[in-house]
Amino acid sequence: MRLERVGRRHGLRGPWVLREVGLDLPAGTLVRVVGTNGTGKSTLLRLVAGVDAPTEGRVTGRPPRTAYVPERFPVALPFTAVDHLVHLGRIQGLGRAAARTAAGEWLERFGAHEHARTDMAELSKGTSQKVAVAQALLAAPSLLVLDEAWTGLDTGARAELDAAVRERVAAGGTVVFVDHDPRRLTGEPTAVYEVAAGRVGRVGTPAGALPGPASGPLPGPASGPLSGPVPGPASDADSGAGRGPGPWVRITVSGEGAPPLPVRLPGDPVRAPGADGTTVLTVDAAHSDALLRTLLAASWHIHHLCSEGVRV
Numbered sequence: 001m002r003l004e005r006v007g008r009r010h011g012l013r014g015p016w017v018l019r020e021v022g023l024d025l026p027a028g029t030l031v032r033v034v035g036t037n038g039t040g041k042s043t044l045l046r047l048v049a050g051v052d053a054p055t056e057g058r059v060t061g062r063p064p065r066t067a068y069v070p071e072r073f074p075v076a077l078p079f080t081a082v083d084h085l086v087h088l089g090r091i092q093g094l095g096r097a098a099a100r101t102a103a104g105e106w107l108e109r110f111g112a113h114e115h116a117r118t119d120m121a122e123l124s125k126g127t128s129q130k131v132a133v134a135q136a137l138l139a140a141p142s143l144l145v146l147d148e149a150w151t152g153l154d155t156g157a158r159a160e161l162d163a164a165v166r167e168r169v170a171a172g173g174t175v176v177f178v179d180h181d182p183r184r185l186t187g188e189p190t191a192v193y194e195v196a197a198g199r200v201g202r203v204g205t206p207a208g209a210l211p212g213p214a215s216g217p218l219p220g221p222a223s224g225p226l227s228g229p230v231p232g233p234a235s236d237a238d239s240g241a242g243r244g245p246g247p248w249v250r251i252t253v254s255g256e257g258a259p260p261l262p263v264r265l266p267g268d269p270v271r272a273p274g275a276d277g278t279t280v281l282t283v284d285a286a287h288s289d290a291l292l293r294t295l296l297a298a299s300w301h302i303h304h305l306c307s308e309g310v311r312v
Contacts, residue, residue: 001025001048001143001174006057008043017043021057021200023193027142030169030188031176034203034292035195036302041178042071042147044195048176049145063142063174065092069149073132081107081123081131082116085138092139099138106134109164110157126152133157137164144168146177150184182293192289194305203289203305249288252304253295254278261298266290278303 006021017040025031025048035041046052047059049068077084082103089099107113110130115123123131129152136144144165150158162185165175177184192203252274255261261279267287274280283291288305295302 001059001061001063003047003054003059004057006047006054006059008040008047008052009055016055016198018047018195018200019056019198021047023048023200025143025174025176027174028169028172029174029190030165030185031174032185032189032192033176033178033195033200034192034296039195040198041195044200045145045147045176045178046070049143065139065141066143066145067092067136067139067141068145069132069136069147071147071151073128077120079120080117081112081120081127084120084131085135088135089138092141094139102138103134106137107131109160110134111154111160126154126157129153130157133161133164137168140171140173141168142173144173144175146175146179148178148180150179150181182296186293192292194292196302196305201305203292249283249285250304250306251281251283251288251291251295251302252278253281253300253302255298255300259298261295261300266294 002025003021003023006023007016007019009016021044033041033044043052045068047054048062049066050059050062051068051070079087082100085103085106086096086099089102090096094102104113104116107116107130110133112127112130112134115127118127120128120131129149133146133149133153136146136149146161146165150161153161165177165185166188168175193200194203251269254277256277265281265283267283267290269281269283269287269291272280272282281291292302292305
């Protein structure tokens with residue numbers, strides 16, 4: 001599947017949410033999307049899933065069997081949990097008996113089997129979320145898109161969803177996900193992309209990444225830096241002096257109200273003061289993904305990410 005120069009705006013004259021997005025999503029890959037709130041992560045996932053159509057550009061190669069779990073799942077539906085799943089299974093191409101069997105199996109796996117005959121409107125938020133992820137997995141989709149799908153699940157159900165994601169990838173499916181927990185499926189994504197300033201760019205190369213097209217440079221105009229040069233006073237550290245020929249990545253962060261940064265960070269980045277109280281971290285590109293995970297886990301805000309000598 002591929003997104004080519006894709007853009008999305010709201011209305012004829014509304015602001016652009018995303019521009020010039022280029023993504024390759026080969027079969028058998030696990031792709032994580034990161035970014036601060038309001039940058040367009042959910043918009044990107046809806047474009048990938050086919051829920052929204054691009055305003056510009058094109059999407060090709062989307063598998064016919066695609067499943068999507070939105071950030072907010074509608075619960076006031078006129079079905080019991082099992083009837084809702086059977087209905088969606090039929091829409092996805094399963095026979096009635098196969099849909100009912102799959103519904104029972106997934107409700108059992110997520111620990112919601114005792115609510116199979118409960119009306120959707122009466123389910124708790126956590127159980128509703130279990131039904132939401134079950135409906136996405138019923139028909140073994142070739143493309144699975146998860147927008148904060150772990151939110152609201154109990155520990156056992158989160159682990160079960162982790163396992164289901166691994167099963168889909170092992171079976172040759174493509175999984176694209178957003179999750180607020182930076183530790184989610186740590187080290188397993190084939191690629192990580194960040195949404196910032198209306199653009200989408202690759203963030204380093206995750207440890208343990210699978211070989212294949214998704215591990216290469218991001219094609220198209222969006223493969224360059226996520227933004228322009230990082231503002232702030234230039235210094236030897238900020239310019240990458242002393243870090244060798246690269247490739248390296250600069251990340252501008254701030255942590256108002258967050259704990260101080262640890263003395264030791266992944267990749268031992270060079271630190272320099274930025275504008276408006278920010279800090280500029282310069283790190284070898286091989287360590288940028290681990291550094292970003294650490295920053296997010298510490299509740300630090302990421303303002304800008306750009307690169308020299310590497311396409312991210």
